[in-house]
Amino acid sequence: MGSLLFVLVLVTCFVGLSAWQVDRAQHKNDAVESADVEEVEPFNEVMEAQAPMPGILADQRVSLSGHWLPDAQVVVPGRVLDGDKGFWVVTMFAPDDARLGASVGADAEDKTIAIPVLRGFTTDEKTAMESRAAEGPVKMTAQIGPVEGPMPGNSLPEGQVRSVSTSQLINLFPDLLTYSGFLIPESATGDAASVATDGLAFVPPTTTRDEGGFDLQSAGYAIEWLIFAGMALYMWWQLLRDDFMRRRLGEGSDSQDPANRVEYVVVKSAGQSSIDPKVMSGLTGLPAHRHGAKKPRRSRGSASKSSTDDNSTNTTPTGGN
Structure with missing residues (x-):
C-alpha cells in the first residue's frame, strides 16, 4: 500500500505537469500579444549596447534621437523590395544618452556607441555606394530588427557585406560599440533625417517575430509526461x-523457516529441451498450460464420455476368480 501511495503521488505530479504544458501550448498567442510591441518605447529603456537582445524585443517600436556617422556605412546586396532586386544602405547611428551593458569594461566608455540603421533601398549599385547621410540632429521612430548571422563576402567590393551582422560591423569599425539588433525606420525628422533620401527608397518595417499559434514543443512535452505516468x-x-x-x-514449501529451506533439484531427461510442464505444475502449483503445455479443451461430449469411461473403469467384476 505504501508503494501504491507513492506511485499515485508520482502519477498525479506527472499528469499535472502534462496539463501545464498543454496550457502553455494553447496560450502561446497570449504571450505574443502581451509583449505590446506596437507601443512606442524609449530606445534607451529597452536596449543596451554590447548586451544580448531578448527575442521578445523583435519588432518592438522605439523612439530615439541622435546623429548619423556618415563614414560608418555598408551596402548589402541581394535584397528585394516589391519584386526588384537591389541593395540596402545601412548607416551607423549614434543614439543620445546610449547605455552600455553591465558586463562592459571601463575601457569601452571612450568608444562611440552606435546602432545600424537601414536608411533605404536602391536597385542601382552606384547610387548605393555614393549615398551618404547628412550631419546634424535626428529624431526617429523605428522598429527593432534582429541582427543577421555573418556571411562570407570576400568576393564583394570594398564597403559591401552580405548580411547585417554586428560581429562583422565591429570588425569593419573597431572604434564603435554596437547593439545586438538594427533599426528599420518608420519616420525620421530633422535637417539630417536622411531616410529614403539621396536616391534611396523607403523600406517598410516587416514582422519578424513569432506570430503565435499552437506550440508543438510544449505539446510534445505534455505527451512525454503522460508516458512517464504510464511507466510508473x-x-x-x-x-x-x-x-x-x-x-x-x-x-508449497514444507517449512517457512529460512533456516530449514527445502530445495528442489529438477533434472531433465536425456534428449529433452525443457522440463515437463506437469513436473513444473507439481512444483509451482500452477496449471500445466502456464508452463507450456496445451490448454485442455472442455465440451459436453467429452465430459459425458469421460464420465462413462470413469464408470466403466471403476466397475468391479462380481464373479470369477
Whole structure:
C-alpha cells in the first residue's frame, strides 16, 4: 500500500505537469500579444549596447534621437523590395544618452556607441555606394530588427557585406560599440533625417517575430509526461505481480523457516529441451498450460464420455476368480 501511495503521488505530479504544458501550448498567442510591441518605447529603456537582445524585443517600436556617422556605412546586396532586386544602405547611428551593458569594461566608455540603421533601398549599385547621410540632429521612430548571422563576402567590393551582422560591423569599425539588433525606420525628422533620401527608397518595417499559434514543443512535452505516468503505473504493477508469484511459489514449501529451506533439484531427461510442464505444475502449483503445455479443451461430449469411461473403469467384476 505504501508503494501504491507513492506511485499515485508520482502519477498525479506527472499528469499535472502534462496539463501545464498543454496550457502553455494553447496560450502561446497570449504571450505574443502581451509583449505590446506596437507601443512606442524609449530606445534607451529597452536596449543596451554590447548586451544580448531578448527575442521578445523583435519588432518592438522605439523612439530615439541622435546623429548619423556618415563614414560608418555598408551596402548589402541581394535584397528585394516589391519584386526588384537591389541593395540596402545601412548607416551607423549614434543614439543620445546610449547605455552600455553591465558586463562592459571601463575601457569601452571612450568608444562611440552606435546602432545600424537601414536608411533605404536602391536597385542601382552606384547610387548605393555614393549615398551618404547628412550631419546634424535626428529624431526617429523605428522598429527593432534582429541582427543577421555573418556571411562570407570576400568576393564583394570594398564597403559591401552580405548580411547585417554586428560581429562583422565591429570588425569593419573597431572604434564603435554596437547593439545586438538594427533599426528599420518608420519616420525620421530633422535637417539630417536622411531616410529614403539621396536616391534611396523607403523600406517598410516587416514582422519578424513569432506570430503565435499552437506550440508543438510544449505539446510534445505534455505527451512525454503522460508516458512517464504510464511507466510508473506499469512498474508498480510489475513489482506487485513478481511479489505475488514469489509468495505463491512459497506456499508449497514444507517449512517457512529460512533456516530449514527445502530445495528442489529438477533434472531433465536425456534428449529433452525443457522440463515437463506437469513436473513444473507439481512444483509451482500452477496449471500445466502456464508452463507450456496445451490448454485442455472442455465440451459436453467429452465430459459425458469421460464420465462413462470413469464408470466403466471403476466397475468391479462380481464373479470369477
